Amino acid sequence: MALPSLSLSLQFGDLKDAARHRAALPRHTVIRCIxxxxxxxAEITVRIVDADEGQALNREYRGKDYATNVLTFDYAIEPVVMADLVLCAPVVAREAKEQKKTLAAHYAHLLVHGTLHAQGWDHETGEADAEAMEAREIEILAGLGIKNPY
Incomplete structure (x- = not known):
């Protein structure tokens, strides 16, 4: 079965330790995960941001005044998925360290997570939805050679 086509824009904001994040997110890997x-x-933009930009976006669009790991802005699901995924580099790095994961593996998980959100999956609508989304993430990540992130 052929994978869907993807038009990708990959952007990096003004980051401290940018080389580390760029190394964990080569374009071909981002495309593969999504x-x-x-x-x-799909037409998706992935933007890697610093904590200030991540916090400002989370505050403005979700009313939560902190930087979070991934924000998904979904604009269309059919006939083409159109979305922006914003990943906050310092949060992702901190979580990867706390969870004893590689930076690349954690980014892969969050790219999959954000892409599922862009298609209507939602883990905040109830326990059954959260379990279904987690199961789907685990399945996709296994196909990418990444162990269960939970």
């Missing part, structure tokens, strides 16, 4: 999570063709 395409494996897609159920339809």
């Amino acid at each position: 395409r494996h999570a897609l159920e339809a063709d």
